Amino acid sequence: MMNRNNRIYLDYAATTPLADEVVEAMLPYFQKEFGNPSSLHRFGQRAEGALEEARMTIAAHLNCSDEEIVFTSGGTESDNLALRGCAFARREQVGANHLLITAVEHHAVSHTAEQLARHFGFEVEILEVDSQGLVSPEIVQNHIRPNTALVSVIYANNEIGSINPISEIGKICRERGVPFHTDAVQATAYLSLDVEALNVDLLSLGAHKFYGPKGIGALYVRKGIPLLPCQTGGGQEWGLRSGTPNIPYIVGMSTALKFVQKNQANWTTSLAHLRDWLIEQVLKRIPQSRLTGHPTQRLPNLASFVFKGVHSQKLIALLDAEGFACSSGSACKTGNPSPSEVLLAMGIEPELALSSLRVTLGRDTKLEHLESFVDCLIEKVVQLRG
Amino acid sequence: MSEKTVVVGMSGGVDSSVAAALLQRQGYRVIGVMMSLWSEQGREKVNRCCTPDSMRLAKRVASILDIPFYTLDVREPFYNQIVSYFIQGYQSGITPNPCVQCNRQIRWGALLNFALSLGADYLATGHYARIVTDELGVFHLYRAKDHSKDQSYVLHMLTQSDLARTIFPLGDLTKSEVRQLANEFQLPVAQRAESQDLCFLGGEDYRSFLMRHLDELPPSGAIVDTHGRYLGQHQGLPFYTIGQRKGLGISGGKPFYVVAKDLENNLLVVGSKEDTRKKTFTVTQVNWIGGNPSVSTLELTVKVRYLSPFLAAKLRIQEDGSCQVELSEPYWDITPGQAAVFYQGERCLGGGTIQIVLS
Structure with a gap:
């Protein structure tokens, strides 16, 4: 949808x-x-x-x-x-x-x-x-x-x-x-x-x-x-x-x-390709951004980041206002202001853990969506870092 | 002509599943029925015929064919008429054949009655045998085209009224053709293994089953040779069958075989392999499928066990309807309680129960 x-x-x-x-x-x-x-x-x-x-x-x-x-x-x-x-x-x-x-x-x-x-x-x-x-x-x-x-x-x-x-x-x-x-x-x-x-x-x-x-x-x-x-x-x-x-x-x-059986092979390659493009763009173009999780041993459709000095709840609201729907981490945790236990367990400091962003792709995701998304994300991160 | 309805006795196995599919293809309205037979408490999962697994497979086949499917609970009649007969048979010294009994009293009894009450015209099963009607309208039972799978032996008790309501869709097919058809019909049953065990034993030795079910343990007694010489003690006659070699617990130069059970004196008679070869025996409870023969002496072939060869024999019908069979050549291990089934060529004339082995 x-x-x-x-x-x-x-x-x-x-x-x-x-x-x-x-x-x-x-x-x-x-x-x-x-x-x-x-x-x-x-x-x-x-x-x-x-x-x-x-x-x-x-x-x-x-x-x-x-x-x-x-x-x-x-x-x-x-x-x-x-x-x-x-x-x-x-x-x-x-x-x-x-x-x-x-x-x-x-x-x-x-x-x-x-x-x-x-x-x-x-x-x-x-x-x-x-x-x-x-x-x-x-x-x-x-x-x-x-x-x-x-x-x-x-x-x-x-x-x-x-x-x-x-x-x-x-x-x-x-x-x-x-x-x-x-x-x-x-x-x-x-x-x-x-x-x-x-x-x-x-x-x-x-x-x-x-x-x-x-x-x-x-x-x-x-x-x-x-x-x-x-x-x-x-x-x-x-x-x-x-x-x-x-x-x-x-x-x-x-x-x-x-x-899934019909599409899995196709998704696995095409989404991994888009995911890698996204990760590369974000890390390259947003200073003090960091990928969370393993660089390669990860789901082909999932990119997750932390952005120093950005509150993820605000970031998600700002992105949504521009038409981009993504999440801070677990959808089940929406509204919970405490930092993710998963990120803490990986040794990420609590304050940084509160700046998480999870972008997950699916069967309808296109490169042009991600292109406009990255532009918007950069703008909002800059805005929130003030 | 309105379409005829047939109830197929299903087991989840390849044969009954293909039988159902073939009848449906031939235009019958098909209803699947699976019987819940008796299993010992706690051993339901190993019953050869009606485990929950086979039940699910049968349901699956019915669902693929989109035919109605019902289960018929025959646990009580199966126990009363088949399991009891089995236990009492051993107790009385014979080696019973519960499959024949089950076909007579359960399949062409409770199942056929249920089929008729569902409004069916016919009962079909996955047995390998053929039914042929002659010009006078008399039904005859013939061996299956696939001789290696022929099951006419366990069907010899069928009557004219049974046969008039019975279809054996697999009689003209070989087992490999049936397996191929199962694949063609995309039935999930083609890979199942076959077994010859009694369903309610679930792979267990019948002696262990008897141990649990005999009212009282049978008395031990003497093992003697054919000249009456004492050789040892037996554990109770029900635990031995004619021709048995292993587990006799006696040592000697050459191997001993069970030759006979002397119930009156509680003796187990053993002898050489040669001593188990017999020529003459009587058969009672004889069913003649096409009606009683008009002559009192017949030349035919006889099967004395499910897997025995066809033995040439001369048969004399006594006044009381029992028969005396004289084989041309002596044969091993002719066992009271098993069925003797009579054939002329491909045709199964009928048969009965081996009563006394004379010589």
């Missing part, structure tokens, strides 16, 4: 517009094919058919079997189910009481872990990251314990786009017999989600980051990984997530994933 009223959308990490084919695929399931997949009659059978086909599409993309896919209401719920469900089940099964997460997790992970620590007696250990926001396999190796219930490391961070060595970390966890979860919400559109190659046991997805609808997601749960359901009821989704499945949205999510 960019460029409507001359607005340019550069916040694809916050959310994405639905692809046309996604909307089209969803529509029949609101009225014509409205059945409850648990019903035994033809209405139910048709809905169940759609549900299972969507599940198979997603399973194929993840290189897993369809019984390992659990539909949820989104990435946040998937993270919650992975952490809570695995923590409680592992404590019950083997007395594991220790959770290992990192300083660059999405709040859906870190706040869930925090609650597990505060209210449920788990010991949560937060692993440090390097100055580029990366988690090293060695640090996981050094902190994993026999009583670790779960390790959770974000695949690609939502604020800085740094891509963690998931496969290597997963290998360590596998060797130690500890379940390994990754939040792949930002990674889905651009990176491989092959759970075998990644050595992951739990993986969270959220459809609206890849041209699917909001309010729908999935959790991959490797066979044999213990999980206590967080939402109980009619026993849907293998008993792991009760509630009538949201068929139109599930169909939308699987269609969006097909859309």
Whole structure:
């Protein structure tokens, strides 16, 4: 929906517009094919058919079997189910009481872990990251314990786009017999989600980051990984997530994933090219600007900066007034004036961390958009530095 | 002509799935039905016929074909009529054939009745066999075109009224043609492995199953040779089958085989491999598919197990309807409780249960 009223959308990490084919695929399931997949009659059978086909599409993309896919209401719920469900089940099964997460997790992970620590007696250990926001396999190796219930490391961070060595970390966890979860919400559109190659046991997805609808997601749960359901009821989704499945949205999510499959290779090159151009222009033309995150091991559509002496909330407002939509970091943090924990964890001073800007590109982003954006950004940074 | 309705007994396997697709292509209105058979508590996931996995595959096939799909819960009749028969059979010294029993009482019983109550004209299954109608309107059962897959042995109990309502869509196809069709129809079943185990054993040895299910443990007794000489102790006759060599627990120069079970005296009779070769046996509960033969003596071939060869034999029909079979050549391990099925050429005449092995 960019460029409507001359607005340019550069916040694809916050959310994405639905692809046309996604909307089209969803529509029949609101009225014509409205059945409850648990019903035994033809209405139910048709809905169940759609549900299972969507599940198979997603399973194929993840290189897993369809019984390992659990539909949820989104990435946040998937993270919650992975952490809570695995923590409680592992404590019950083997007395594991220790959770290992990192300083660059999405709040859906870190706040869930925090609650597990505060209210449920788990010991949560937060692993440090390097100055580029990366988690090293060695640090996981050094902190994993026999009583670790779960390790959770974000695949690609939502604020800085740094891509963690998931496969290597997963290998360590596998060797130690500890379940390994990754939040792949930002990674889905651009990176491989092959759970075998990644050595992951739990993986969270959220459809609206890849041209699917909001309010729908999935959790991959490797066979044999213990999980206590967080939402109980009619026993849907293998008993792991009760509630009538949201068929139109599930169909939308699987269609969006097909859309990703079709375009991923193209996006990965073309967007990385635009991203690199943007980074180069910004760093070259704006003094005292700095790229945050890893220079190359980052999402192809994400550029993130700090500008000394610029308050990012003001910058975003000024840019929006000129028609450019971008963000300070996590969209979930809008209105929160405290500096990003992710940036602080990377060793960026609090004041500088408050000057962050995240520009995320998508399927409709063109070079000319970025050209006018850079000109505008320069002007606004100068203006704010006064 | 209004379109005919057929219920296909589905299992999630390649055969029944292709059967359903073929019938749909031929213009039938197809309904898929899968039976929930009995599984021991806690072992539902290893049942060969109706695990949750196979159920999901069958549903998936129905969804791809866009046909209605229902499950028929036959756990109780399956337990009462098939599993009990299996346990009691062993208890009484025979080696029962629950698949034949299941076809008789469950498939062409509960399933056929359910199909008819759904308004279906026919029941179809993925069995490999052919039904041929002669000029008088009599139905006959023939071996499948693919001899290596022929399943007429386990269908010998079908009656005229069963056959009148039955379609075997795969009878003229080879297994590889069926697999190819599964690909053509884009059915997600073509890769599944086959198994010959009893569904409710789920791959387990029948002896362990019996241990858990016999009312009381059968008494141990003597193992004797064919001359009555004592060789050792057996653990209870139900745990042995005719022809068994392993697990007898007796040592001697040459290997011993179970030749017979003497229930009256609780003796397990063992002998040489040669001693297990027999020529004459009686068959009871005989079903003649095309009606009772008009003569009392017949030259035909007989199968004494699902995988036995066709054995040339002379058959004498007794007054009570039972038959005495005399093989031209003695054959190994003829086992009471198994079916003896009669053939003339490609045609399956019928068959019955091996009762007593005489000599």
